Amino acid sequence: MSTVLQVCARAKAAAPEVAAASAAVRDGALHAMAAALDDAHPRILESNARDLEAARAHDHPAALLDRLTLDTARLGAVADALRALSDLPDPVGQVVRGSTLPNGLQIRQVRVPLGVVAMVYEGRPNVTVDAAGLALKSGNACVLRGSSAAIHSNTALAEVLRAGLCAQGLPADAVCLIPDTSRASVKELTRARGLVDLLIPRGGAGLIQAVVGDTQVPVIETGVGNCHVYVDAAADLAMAERITRNAKAQRPSVCNAAETLLVHAGIADTFLPRIGEALRQDGVTLRGDERAQALAGAEPAGDADWDTEYLDLTLAVRVVYSLDEAVAHIARHGTRHTEAIVTGDRAAARGFVAAVDAAAVMVNASTRFTDGGEFGFGAEIGISTQKLHARGPMGLPELTTTKYVVEGDGQVRE
């Protein structure tokens, strides 16, 4: 058995004990893990320094170095996040629905843990702590496969988390880190049928495609967001400017940032010069069709621009002649993540909401709101862009399944 499958088997063996633990024990373990983190700053930061040194030696870009960096403040924040998680309602044991049948059978559908949740992620080592906490809170064991760039940080963090679990009497294997960060280890995870109940890839399009395109274990796709802002003919232009700037520039590196601006022809003459000027002030480069080039000073866009998730300060801009054309553009180029319309026209808003197929549709609000924290879920393990099981921000309930419990007094079928 390969190392990856051995790690999965250890998590699988620990899963029943995690699932059977009371909410008090699991919440206690979250606090124990947070305390263990607080006590281990020197050791974790030393490991993190080794990762940073290697990353600098490999000439990794500054953005990656920033994501990789841990410090006292960031470690304090992840420990606090574990404590906050312990205060959220326990999803395990919730009765989703129930009824008593005419024959006297009492049926209830109860939330139960999935078992083993595996996660493949890139960059930030704090995901190691977040994912372990979310899995534990929802009664699951977890298998974590972080990036090679963060391997020393992740190893130190996982050891500290495991010590926290043991302190609370839970099995250390409730949190398992895969030491192998090769591409092959991801492939092996997709083959761990019967050992992994859910595999979540979180990262760039390449990683997600590598997992989703060929898997034998259940997967939830997360994250790729080619999000659009459509400014309708009946838009309040000040609102449209505010939303477009926020959607593009407030934090361009995340999946719910906008990548394409669609502008109705009826307001293009006034809105495009205005938004072009405003976005230039934000440092945004525009790539547009002919009218956007003429009116907003955009560079010429190529065919690929409409399908590109830039994740930086670049925005594609196109003029459309109707709501239908905007919807058709989104259907063709969108990734079903988040789409926004800015309009004062009730019919246009209703038409857009009905016709656009996406995890989240915004009316007069920034695309940036698609987020578990913003939605009030208290925690988020990712944003699903698929249709089965979970769509949009995934909180604790999405890390569970259900079981029907049927109680009778001897009923049989006629």
Next chain:
Amino acid sequence: MSTVLQVCARAKAAAPEVAAASAAVRDGALHAMAAALDDAHPRILESNARDLEAARAHDHPAALLDRLTLDTARLGAVADALRALSDLPDPVGQVVRGSTLPNGLQIRQVRVPLGVVAMVYEGRPNVTVDAAGLALKSGNACVLRGSSAAIHSNTALAEVLRAGLCAQGLPADAVCLIPDTSRASVKELTRARGLVDLLIPRGGAGLIQAVVGDTQVPVIETGVGNCHVYVDAAADLAMAERITRNAKAQRPSVCNAAETLLVHAGIADTFLPRIGEALRQDGVTLRGDERAQALAGAEPAGDADWDTEYLDLTLAVRVVYSLDEAVAHIARHGTRHTEAIVTGDRAAARGFVAAVDAAAVMVNASTRFTDGGEFGFGAEIGISTQKLHARGPMGLPELTTTKYVVEGDGQVRE
């Protein structure tokens, strides 16, 4: 593009129109389809006669011939099922949850159709009508791939259903039958990424494994049921006999029938002779461990018997020495479908319910109750044995996904 992908593309093109149709239009189409079926008995029965003739020529077993056979009564029943479906609550547009955030954003999570639901099934041609009806009621287009044995019946049924759709002004391609019934056509369906939103295999373990083991489209596993009845030391033996006989013999060919009986050692001396005698009267063959051979007259069981879904009048029987041993046997050999305990001991019932990992756990009731109709769902497209999206009987809500609709008045993220 292959024939299969062409068919999927036609359904995909029809899907938005089905999704946008009002409940009244979709319910009207269900009635139009039922009326079209009523009017087409001669044509359908003629096609069915061709299938039956071919099946007899191939010496297919009597059970298959029976499942393949349509007659006036069966056709009337499937048409009535479509009408009954129209009376069920519309799942599309249901608001699953909603809230108003402190910043004034109004969020609601709304049920929307999946898009294209594909189904691969064996044997019975009535599934063609059931699946088309369930897909339409839930706002989806469907792609149907039935067995070669039923190809003439299925073709006639699909043509009639499509005529019914047209009569109501909906696109005929909302119901598409794949004419190719080769093994390769199933493989092609699993490759229809972007065209098929959900693929449901319904049939034997071989078919399900062929689909699930290597797919690029989202799949829900259905049906394989190696179900157990565990008779605890504290069981009412008359109840245990009634439940065991019902679970095994009332309809042995279905997935929620029991395949293994586990008997606590403490009551084996009295219960095994009794149940052996009773099951023999029902025509059941027993295969058991040494005590079951001695006490219930069972034939010797081999290792494979504990993993076999007989789907006929055969039952494996084993004596266990504790609840834990029963649970461990089920964890090792069960297929996570339905597991039953018969006991008067409250602690044993609670322990069994908590420890057994299955779609449905029965306490003092027959395994045969795991069924959408019995659960009061009004309709069922299959019984999911997986943990994501749907687990247990799948009704109309399980054929939908959700979309978050967020309405604001210009909110942006700070």
